[in-house]
Amino acid sequence: DAGITQSPRHKVTETGTPVTLRCHQTENHRYMYWYRQDPGHGLRLIHYSYGVKDTDKGEVSDGYSVSRSKTEDFLLTLESATSSQTSVYFCAISPTDRGTIYFGEGSWLTVV
Amino acid sequence: KQEVTQIPAALSVPEGENLVLNCSFTDSAIYNLQWFRQDPGKGLTSLLLIQSSQREQTSGRLNASLDKSSGRSTLYIAASQPGDSATYLCAVGGQGDSSYKLIFGSGTRLLVRP
Numbered sequence: 001d002a003g004i005t006q007s008p009r010h011k012v013t014e015t016g017t018p019v020t021l022r023c024h025q026t027e028n029h030r031y032m033y034w035y036r037q038d039p040g041h042g043l044r045l046i047h048y049s050y051g052v053k054d055t056d057k058g059e060v061s062d063g064y065s066v067s068r069s070k071t072e073d074f075l076l077t078l079e080s081a082t083s084s085q086t087s088v089y090f091c092a093i094s095p096t097d098r099g100t101i102y103f104g105e106g107s108w109l110t111v112v
Numbered sequence: 113k114q115e116v117t118q119i120p121a122a123l124s125v126p127e128g129e130n131l132v133l134n135c136s137f138t139d140s141a142i143y144n145l146q147w148f149r150q151d152p153g154k155g156l157t158s159l160l161l162i163q164s165s166q167r168e169q170t171s172g173r174l175n176a177s178l179d180k181s182s183g184r185s186t187l188y189i190a191a192s193q194p195g196d197s198a199t200y201l202c203a204v205g206g207q208g209d210s211s212y213k214l215i216f217g218s219g220t221r222l223l224v225r226p
Contacts, residue, residue, distance in 0.1 A: 004155075043156075043201070043216040058213060090155055098143050098205060101214065103155035 003027050004104035006091050012110045019078040021107050023091030025071075032074040033058075033092040033101070034066065043090070049074055050097065081111045114139045116204055118217035125192055126225050133187040133220045135202035140180045142204045147176050147187050150199045150219070159200075160187070192224045 003026030013019050023032060034046040035058075045058030047066040055066050063085060065077045078085055091104040115138045125131050135145070144163045148156040160169045160176040162185070168177040175188040185202055199221045203214040 040218075042218040043203075043214075045213055048213070092156075100158045100161050101146065102158065103148075105155045106153075 004091060004093060004102060006089075006104040006107045008107060009105065010108045012112060013081050015082060015111055016080050019081050019109065019111075021076045021089055021091075021109070023074045023076070023093075023104060025074075025091075025093050027093060027095070027102075028071060029093040029095045029102075030071075031094045031097055032068065033094075034064075034074065034076045035090045035092060035103075036060065036087040037090060037106075038087050046076065046089075078109075081109075083111050085109065086111045114142075114204060114206060114215045116202060116215050116217040118200075118202060118220050120220060121218065122221040122223075124223040124225060127192060127194060129192050129224075131189050131192055131222075133189070133200050133222070135185040135187070135217055137183045137185075137204050137215075139206075140183055142180065142206060144205045145176075145178055145185050146203050146205070146214070147174075147185075148201045148203065150201060152198075156201065189222075192222075194224045194226050197222055197224050 005024045007022045033048040035043045037043045044060045046064050047058050049055045049068045067075045089107045092101050094101040117136045119134055146161045147159045149159055150156045162169045162178045173190040178185045199219040201219040203216040205214055
């Protein structure tokens with residue numbers, strides 16, 4: 001299994017509060033991604049990173065920000081959580097932009 | 113805009129049966145296609161990666177084919193086992209600056225009955 005650790009794995013938070021999800025990898029892969037998975041929508045890309053301090057938006061980036069200050073860590077922040085952001089969040093990594101992609105175990109976030 | 117469709121959404125088969133899962137995509141300008149497996153409450157596990165220049169890839173009892181011109185891929189599972197029960201997703205990678213923005217299908221939920 002690829003060395004990907006997501007934290008926290010489960011979180012319940014209140015509407016309007018900021019939330020940060022962390023993805024930590026031990027593979028030294030250049031590319032890192034945050035996806036969310038929702039019934040009826042499948043997996044959708046939120047943000048991705050192609051290097052330290054190099055990030056870009058995905059398909060559903062509104063309300064989310066990311067940071068990558070080290071190769072191994074990619075943080076996803078919900079600036080002011082809303083109920084529509086209740087979802088399962090997956091971090092993924094890949095050594096190249098066109099190769100096999102490896103997923104973490106997911107972070108279950110509930111916004112009440 | 114690329115759209116990826118997987119039909120059927122769910123499939124139930126008896127153990128030992130050979131089966132085919134389907135994936136279709138609307139834009140043939142893809143760089144690669146990947147098949148994943150997802151167990152309940154877990155992340156995705158990559159099964160097979162097919163580059164656009166390839167026609168098929170094999171791993172054990174799994175064989176994935178790709179027909180870019182028709183916008184289709186199939187995942188063939190031979191001699192299915194109860195342990196194959198999971199959701200199978202396909203994802204396409206675009207070309208150029210969208211190559212790392214995988215577009216996923218909604219998956220086929222497979223149940224292999226003992």
